[in-house]
Every structure is written in structure tokens, then in C-alpha cells.
Amino acid sequence: MITDKNNFFKLDTNHTTYLFHVLESGHLEHLYYGRKIRCMDEYRLLQEPHAIGMAYTVAHDQEDTAFCLDTLNFEASGVGKGDFREPLVDVVLPNASFTTDFLYHSHTITDGKPALTGLPASYGEADDCQTLEITLRDAALQLDLILSYTAFPACDVIARSSRIVNHSCDGIKLRRAMSLQLDLPDKDYTLVTFDGNWGRERRRHDRPLEYGISVNDSKTGNSSSRHNPFVMLRRENCTESSGDCMGFNLVYSGNHAEIFDVSTYDRVRVLTGINPFAFGWELKPGDSFQTPEALLSFSTEGLNGLSRRFQRFANDHIVRGEWKNRERPVLINNWEATYFDFDEDKLVAIAEAAAPLGVELFVLDDGWFGVRNDDTTSLGDWFVNMDKLTHGLHGVCQRVLSLGMQFGLWVEPEMISEVSELCRKHPDWAVRVPGRTPSLGRNQMILDYSNPAVCDYIVDVLSQVFSSCQLSYVKWDMNRNMSDVYSAHSGEGEFYHRYMLGLYGVMERLTTAFPHILFESCAGGGNRFDLGMLHYMPQNWTSDDTDARERLEIQRGTSYGYPLSAMTCHVSVCPNHQTGRTTPISTRFNVAQFGVLGYELDLTQLSPDHRKAVTEQISFYKEHRKLLQFGDFYRFERPEQENAYCWMVVAPDQSEALMGYYRVLTQPNRTSELLIAAGLADDKLYDVDVIVQPMHLDEGGQAVFCGNTEKDHFCAYGDILTHAGFRPKQASSSHYGNSDAMRLMGDFSSRLYYFKAKKQ
Ligand code: DGJ
Numbered sequence: 001m002i003t004d005k006n007n008f009f010k011l012d013t014n015h016t017t018y019l020f021h022v023l024e025s026g027h028l029e030h031l032y033y034g035r036k037i038r039c040m041d042e043y044r045l046l047q048e049p050h051a052i053g054m055a056y057t058v059a060h061d062q063e064d065t066a067f068c069l070d071t072l073n074f075e076a077s078g079v080g081k082g083d084f085r086e087p088l089v090d091v092v093l094p095n096a097s098f099t100t101d102f103l104y105h106s107h108t109i110t111d112g113k114p115a116l117t118g119l120p121a122s123y124g125e126a127d128d129c130q131t132l133e134i135t136l137r138d139a140a141l142q143l144d145l146i147l148s149y150t151a152f153p154a155c156d157v158i159a160r161s162s163r164i165v166n167h168s169c170d171g172i173k174l175r176r177a178m179s180l181q182l183d184l185p186d187k188d189y190t191l192v193t194f195d196g197n198w199g200r201e202r203r204r205h206d207r208p209l210e211y212g213i214s215v216n217d218s219k220t221g222n223s224s225s226r227h228n229p230f231v232m233l234r235r236e237n238c239t240e241s242s243g244d245c246m247g248f249n250l251v252y253s254g255n256h257a258e259i260f261d262v263s264t265y266d267r268v269r270v271l272t273g274i275n276p277f278a279f280g281w282e283l284k285p286g287d288s289f290q291t292p293e294a295l296l297s298f299s300t301e302g303l304n305g306l307s308r309r310f311q312r313f314a315n316d317h318i319v320r321g322e323w324k325n326r327e328r329p330v331l332i333n334n335w336e337a338t339y340f341d342f343d344e345d346k347l348v349a350i351a352e353a354a355a356p357l358g359v360e361l362f363v364l365d366d367g368w369f370g371v372r373n374d375d376t377t378s379l380g381d382w383f384v385n386m387d388k389l390t391h392g393l394h395g396v397c398q399r400v401l402s403l404g405m406q407f408g409l410w411v412e413p414e415m416i417s418e419v420s421e422l423c424r425k426h427p428d429w430a431v432r433v434p435g436r437t438p439s440l441g442r443n444q445m446i447l448d449y450s451n452p453a454v455c456d457y458i459v460d461v462l463s464q465v466f467s468s469c470q471l472s473y474v475k476w477d478m479n480r481n482m483s484d485v486y487s488a489h490s491g492e493g494e495f496y497h498r499y500m501l502g503l504y505g506v507m508e509r510l511t512t513a514f515p516h517i518l519f520e521s522c523a524g525g526g527n528r529f530d531l532g533m534l535h536y537m538p539q540n541w542t543s544d545d546t547d548a549r550e551r552l553e554i555q556r557g558t559s560y561g562y563p564l565s566a567m568t569c570h571v572s573v574c575p576n577h578q579t580g581r582t583t584p585i586s587t588r589f590n591v592a593q594f595g596v597l598g599y600e601l602d603l604t605q606l607s608p609d610h611r612k613a614v615t616e617q618i619s620f621y622k623e624h625r626k627l628l629q630f631g632d633f634y635r636f637e638r639p640e641q642e643n644a645y646c647w648m649v650v651a652p653d654q655s656e657a658l659m660g661y662y663r664v665l666t667q668p669n670r671t672s673e674l675l676i677a678a679g680l681a682d683d684k685l686y687d688v689d690v691i692v693q694p695m696h697l698d699e700g701g702q703a704v705f706c707g708n709t710e711k712d713h714f715c716a717y718g719d720i721l722t723h724a725g726f727r728p729k730q731a732s733s734s735h736y737g738n739s740d741a742m743r744l745m746g747d748f749s750s751r752l753y754y755f756k757a758k759k760q
Pocket of ligand 1: 366410477480522523525541543544603
């Protein structure tokens with residue numbers, strides 16, 4: 001896996017190779033990252049020749065005037081010695097100088113992977129991975145930079161981080177400490193990012209890399225829905241199913257930056273880590289600073305191949321505890337059904353309607369505590385509102401349990417309302433700048449998690465709540481971005497990261513104390529959808545936007561970097577509360593089932609038809625849940641100019657698969673599309689069920705849904721289905737009217753294809 005020979009390092013995974021070596025000067029020259037190669041001694045062919053210096057460069061060494069740092073590729077770069085690209089590390093000394101030069105000192109290779117103190121990180125046993133730690137030293141400053149590389153062969157992922165240790169007798173200030181540097185030899189890449197905002201998270205955007213610097217980042221205090229920390233570089237001809245690409249992610253939930261510095265020597269430096277914006281860290285003599293972990297993967301099998309690597313990695317090496325790779329329950333959440341307006345009987349009525357449908361978990365959302373009847377009060381007051389819940393949490397929980405369902409609860413522990421007992425008692429626990437009126441977000445302020453007393457209080461009070469009834473699930477929400485950042489407990493530039501360390505500490509203590517609870521992370525929907533959260537909380541509320549059409553885009557975007565098991569997806573009422581759009585209940589389910597399924601509507605109001613439909617949906621989902629939460633996911637290029645979406649999930653042993661096909665707006669007079677499956681075994685014979693909710697044209701020519709789900713059926717070998725394809729029944733109307741042999745697809749309609757391998 002990891003080999004070292006004469007100061008040459010080779011990190012192999014099953015399909016990739018990463019190469020670098022120590023130059024005579026002591027710098028680490030990066031040589032290669034990409035598809036697996038055999039290279040051992042031939043690595044010298046990849047070394048950058050420097051017989052004569054390039055014009056107008058700074059010679060690093062007076063003895064060797066041809067050697068300059070600006071034209072080579074490195075593993076780690078400092079500042080001030082002639083490399084004018086963005087650095088991995090930037091420090092300032094008490095005398096205001098800021099030149100650094102990190103040179104090889106020593107290295108170790110060990111089996112397995114050490115934990116990162118205080119931070120979420122990937123993990124693996126000795127037979128999963130190997131770790132190389134290289135210590136670089138700036139002798140003049142007595143400052144060490146320790147680069148850590150862990151290769152996970154089965155997932156083709158390399159985990160990286162940096163640690164800075166101050167051995168000098170002076171205090172040093174870190175201005176930047178990034179996790180990963182990757183210098184690529186050419187710039188012919190398209191950068192792919194996942195951008196958005198509330199209700200429209202993680203939409204894919206592609207643009208070619210250009211000279212200069214491109215930054216994908218967040219400054220909101222969380223990883224944010226504006227720009228997710230997962231990013232990709234793809235070659236121009238790389239598609240979903242073929243071509244070369246690489247991906248980067250961070251195991252971190254705070255301010256982050258992914259920097260792409262394209263030099264005029266046509267090289268790219270990639271840096272990922274904590275956002276240098278508003279960052280600073282005091283390193284006293286003897287102190288060290290550990291960066292968050294960055295992940296790196298490469299695929300020759302297109303973007304789907306890259307996604308599958310990251311998805312498996314998250315399931316196997318990020319998510320921990322009792323819920324790792326364990327099927328998640330189908331839930332009903334009362335938020336869109338009641339908002340703040342509920343009492344015990346109203347909640348129990350929803351639970352009573354849910355139980356016979358097959359729902360397994362009832363989740364009580366916001367509004368159960370303090371005097372919270374709207375979003376202006378009570379955050380921080382984690383005691384029950386006895387006016388609403390006359391028998392306390394225990395009372396409502398017992399009634400839910402007696403229906404044969406589990407009970408779950410919403411909390412928002414990182415917040416404090418101005419109107420709250422907590423704020424009256426501890427006004428200094430709210431994050432704000434002395435002498436300034438704080439700006440509010442959703443009428444609330446942030447609790448100062450950089451203060452250890454706040455963290456202790458939250459652990460205590462939540463432990464009491466979590467023990468007060470038989471809780472199986474907790475939804476952990478965070479409903480604002482940070483402003484007015486200041487804390488007496490944080491030095492200059494330290495607050496954002498100290499906050500994250502405090503938060504991770506709280507989560508570590510609570511998830512350890514309550515290992516059976518399934519935690520779901522949420523931030524006003526998907527404003528903190530990242531691997532740091534997934535390390536503590538195995539699933540994440542993907543978006544507050546539950547509209548099926550919007551969800552196609554949101555879930556598709558999210559799937560590039562995250563597994564289906566991480567994405568919670570709810571069927572809600574129509575007209576939809578976020579968009580006002582009406583979509584068929586079959587499509588709402590057909591979208592939501594590709595992930596962790598829930599319902600979020602007043603089930604007491606369901607029509608008999610919809611009750612029947614939902615019962616069938618839940619039983620179908622339970623039958624295929626393992627596939628839908630943990631299978632290999634494939635996206636297809638969007639057919640017909642974005643007018644349709646298609647994706648597919650395949651069991652790792654290729655014994656079964658499910659494809660979802662979704663029409664956005666229908667068009668008349670279209671021929672049937674050729675659908676080409678993915679991931680099936682060539683030599684397996686598959687039974688294929690086509691599951692549709694049939695439509696017909698009424699007398700006025702309007703497409704209306706009729707009757708129950710219908711199934712068509714055919715049988716074919718995997719090689720035909722994946723290499724040649726198949727044509728579904730005609731879906732589009734024409735002026736010749738209708739026929740029983742067609743399956744009309746109206747606006748927002750969908751079809752499912754279920755593939756089951758015959759026993760051979
Ligand atoms: C935002 C979440 O995303 C919603 O699902 C809901 O829990 C509300 N907060 C409650 O305030």
C-alpha cells in the first residue's frame with residue numbers, strides 16, 4: 001500500500017497511485033496522482049528538471065541558482081522563499097516576519113490510522129488502511145509541519161491532514177493552516193462545485209479552471225448550503241459514466257475553503273481546509289495545531305465512479321456507532337403538519353394515523369419546550385411546555401410507544417433566544433460583540449460553544465432531556481448563520497474554530513452517552529451537510545424544500561459526494577409548502593425513497609386513496625430499504641435537455657436494482673426514450689418490473705391519474721440492459737388519442753424499474 005525507498009514515497013490504493021519524493025534541498029516534490037501505475041525507480045522520469053533557472057524567478061539556494069520553488073510541484077508550501085502561489089501554511093512571528101521553509105526531517109509508516117484529537121475524522125483498522133506521517137521542519141523557526149497521509153485501498157481514498165508544532169521559545173501566530181495541498185501538472189480541468197442556499201441546496205455548477213485563483217468557501221460559521229466543501233475536478237470529456245476526475249472533501253463543519261490557484265506555468269495548486277478568512281491561532285511554545293482532515297479520491301470511471309468511492313467511504317469509514325450500515329426507520333415528522341400549533345392529543349392523532357400505514361418512528365419537532373409558540377422565544381430553555389404537553393415528554397412518548405412506534409425529538413442546542421430564561425441568567429453566553437447590538441437570524445443568537453462552561457451546561461441539560469423518556473431519535477437543528485462573532489474565550493481569529501471544537505466535544509459526549517439514539521443533523525434543512533456532522537450523526541436533513549421536483553435537483557447534487565443513507569427525504573403535502581407546486585403522491589414517494597424515507601404531513605387528513613398509496617409505499621420501501629439506503633448509486637446524464645431525470649441504485653452483489661425515471665414537464669409527440677441501465681451484471685438474467693401510476697387523457701384532454709399502481713414486466717440479460725438499453729412504453733400523447741399499450745407520463749410523473757436477478 002505505502003512504500004518508501006530512498007526518500008521516494010508511493011501510496012497505492014486498488015485503482016490509484018500517489019507519488020512524491022524528497023528533493024536534495026529537503027522539499028517534498030509532488031510527482032503524480034492518478035490511475036494506478038507500477039512506477040518504482042522510474043519516478044525520476046517525473047521529476048522536474050531544473051538545469052537552468054527560469055527567468056525572473058527567485059533562486060532558493062545561493063549554491064544552486066537554477067532551483068526555484070515557483071516552478072515545481074510540492075506537497076507543502078510555506079511563504080517567502082520564491083513560491084508565489086497560495087501557501088498551505090502561513091505564520092507570523094513576534095518580530096513580524098513571516099518567511100517559512102519546511103524541509104524533510106523524518107517519517108513513519110504505520111498500519112491503521114490514529115484518531116485526530118478533538119476532531120471528527122475517518123477511521124480504519126490495520127487491514128483497512130496504512131498511514132504515512134512525514135515531519136518537515138523549519139529549522140530557523142523550530143517549527144514542525146507534520147503531513148499525514150492515510151491510504152484506504154478498497155475505497156480509493158487518501159485522507160490527509162497537517163499538524164503544526166511549535167518547538168521554539170517564542171509564540172507564533174498561525175494565519176493559515178490548510179489540510180491538503182495538491183499540485184497538479186496541468187490546468188485542463190473543469191471545476192465542479194455544489195452551490196445554493198436555503199431550499200435549493202447543492203446544485204451542481206461546472207466551469208473551466210482559468211488563470212488566477214478560484215475559491216469555493218463558506219464564511220457563515222458552518223459548512224453552509226452556499227458552497228458545500230465537496231468539490232471535483234474533471235477532465236473535459238469526463239461524463240457521469242466515463243472519464244477521469246478527482247474529488248476533494250473535508251471532514252469539517254465550519255468555515256472552509258477550497259482554493260484553486262492556476263499559475264502562469266499552467267499548473268494548478270489545490271488547497272483545502274479551514275478558511276483563512278478571519279482565522280488566526282496563537283501557538284505558544286510547545287503547542288500544536290491539528291487541521292481538520294481532507295479526503296481525496298480519483299476515478300477513471302467518470303463522476304459516478306468517484307461518487308461511489310466517496311459514498312462507500314462515508315458509510316464504512318466516517319459514520320460510526322450502532323447506526324453504521326444499519327437500516328434506518330421510516331418516520332413521521334409533525335413540523336409541516338402542525339408547525340408550532342399542537343398539543344398532546346393532536347400529536348397522538350397523527351401518530352395514530354401513522355401507525356397502521358407502517359410508519360416506525362414519530363418525531364416531535366420544534367415547539368415542545370419553554371413558552372415557544374413561534375420562533376421568537378425559548379431557545380436554551382430545554383424544559384417541557386406543560387401547556388402543550390400536559391403529561392410531559394414522557395406522557396406523549398408513552399402514547400406513541402403504545403402504538404408500536406418509536407419516539408424522537410427535535411432540539412436546537414447551539415442557539416439562545418433573547419427572550420429565554422437562559423439569556424436572562426447568562427446573557428454573556430450569547431455570541432455578540434460588547435457595545436454593539438447583535439444582529440439576529442431567525443430571531444436568535446448563537447450560544448458560545450468556545451466557552452467550556454456552555455458546553456458542559458448543554459451536555460447536562462440535554463442528557464436530562466434524552467433520559468426523560470424512551471427516546472430513539474434526535475434531530476439536531478441549527479437555524480442561523482453566524483454574525484457579531486466575539487468571545488472572551490477565543491483569541492484573535494480563533495472563535496470559529498474553537499466553536500467547532502466545542503461543538504464536536506459536545507456531540508462526542510452525547511453520542512457516546514446515548515449510543516442507541518439515531519441522531520439526524522439539520523441546519524434549516526441542508527446548511528451543514530458535511531462529513532464532520534456525519535461522523536457523529538449518521539443522517540442529515542437534506543433540505544427544508546420537500547417539493548418533489550426541487551428535490552430531484554437537490555438529491556442529485558447531494559449524491560455526488562454523499563451516500564443515500566445520509567440523505568433524509570420526506571413525502572409532504574400538496575400544494576407544497578415551499579413552492580406551492582402540486583405533484584402526484586407517487587412521484588413524491590418515488591423521489592423520497594432514494595434515501596432515508598419519512599413523511600411530513602398531517603396524516604389524519606389523508607384521503608382513503610392516499611392512505612392506501614402510502615401503505616403500499618412504506619411496505620415497498622421496507623422491502624427494498626437496504627438497497628435504497630446502502631446500494632451503489634448511478635446518475636444518468638439528464639435526458640432530453642433537463643426535462644427528465646433518471647437515476648438508479650444497485651445492490652453491491654448486483655442481485656437487484658431500482659431505477660427512478662422522472663418527467664419534469666411533459667411534451668406531446670415524443671418517441672419513447674432509450675433507457676440504458678448501469679451497474680448490472682452482464683451475465684445475469686433480470687426480471688424487470690415497470691411500476692407506474694397510470695394516467696389517461698380525460699374528455700377535456702387533460703392528463704389525470706387513475707387507479708392503482710400498475711406493473712408491466714419483461715426479462716433481459718444485464719448486458720443488453722446496460723450496453724444496449726431498452727425502450728419503455730410510449731409516454732407521450734399524440735393527436736391519435738390514447739392506447740392501452742402506452743403509459744402516458746404527465747407533468748411531474750415518474751416510473752420505477754425494479755430489476756431482480758433470476759436464480760441461475
Ligand atoms: C428548520 C428545519 O429544517 C425544519 O425541518 C424544522 O425542524 C424547523 N427548523 C423547526 O424550527
